[in-house]
Amino acid sequence: MRRQAIIDFSSSSLSLLIAKVEGQKIESIHRERTELSFSTSIWEGRKLSDIEELEVLETAEGMIDICRREGVERVYAIASSTLSSLEDADKLFKDAKERLGLDIMPLDIAQEGEARLIANERYNILPRAVLVDFGSLFLKLYSFSNYLCTIPLGPLGLYKEHVSEVIPSQKEAASIKRTVREALDEANLPEEGFFENAVLAGAYSWAVYQLYADYYKLSHQHGEKIIQYKKLKKLAKYLVRQENNRSIMILRSAPELMHQVVPAVILAKELLKRFGVSNIIVSDLGVKEGILKQLVSGAMQADFLRLEEEE
Secondary structure, three states, rough: OEEEEEEEEEEEEEEEEEEEEEOOOEEEEEEEEOOOHHHHHHHOOOOOOHHHHHHHHHHHHHHHHHHHHOOOOOEEEEEEEEHHOOHHHHHHHHHHHHOOOOEEOOOHHHHHHHHHHHHOHHHHOOOEEEEEEEEOOOOOEEEOOEEHHHEEOOHHHHHHHOOOOOOOOOHHHHHHHHHHHHHHHOOOOOOOOOOOOOEEEOHHHHHHHHHOOOOOOOOOOOOOOOHHHHHHHHHHHHOOOOOOOHHHHHHHHHHHHHOOOOHHHHHHHHHHHHHHEEEEEEEEHHHHHHHHHHHHHOOOOOOOEOOOOOO
16 A cells, blocks of 8 residues: 655645555545744735745655655645745745755645545535635635635635734624625525535634634544534634633634634634534545545646655
């Protein structure tokens, strides 16, 4: 059974997936994630400093070393649409090739959404299910058989438009909520009760769950996570009250998305309220799994770093 890996270069972290590959099936055996120290200042169009690029490359080098120890044959690399939008992204990709031998494949928003859909195909068995793909600037909805719509709402966009400091004030949170409700009204979404199950995917969904688990003292577990809407609503109220210890909880649970995570909670709460779903699942399957599935099946081609001779 072969072992292949994929490194995801995102705007907030680098993450690694190592999987056993048999035919067209993949089985995850190792996951690694390292936050970037400058993740809270990554915005579209800015440049990486030399020291920031060095941090990215050294982090990737450490992940390649893990792959060697784990007997990985191929290492693929992808870059998120946000990271790929940086003004000097091409320089980072060129330096990664020269220093590490990695060919980084930049993704656009459409490719990321398709990858998450492919990665979460197993949830297609759930009746009347919707996949919610939280992006930085856009919200994509799928019914697992059909693409539904893209809504110009995202935690990063909401933060930049409404928040003056790190965490929104009560007034700013109310403004975010109004913007979200107006955008959902304009999106012509299915009426309440149309969906029975919601599957949340993406880094923002994971960050929302990290806060949820911290607030309700839930033990860590691998695989999908379950959220109750009433508890999410209570968490949202807690996060916009300024007299509590919300800052400590955010730094503990979602430091790399500290600016965006409260807007993400508000966005998730408003969307799920609109749908009125009874079951809410946070998936741990994302872009890496979806891209690797496509590479293994032959649906996608990409260059890779060879570490071991393949049998």
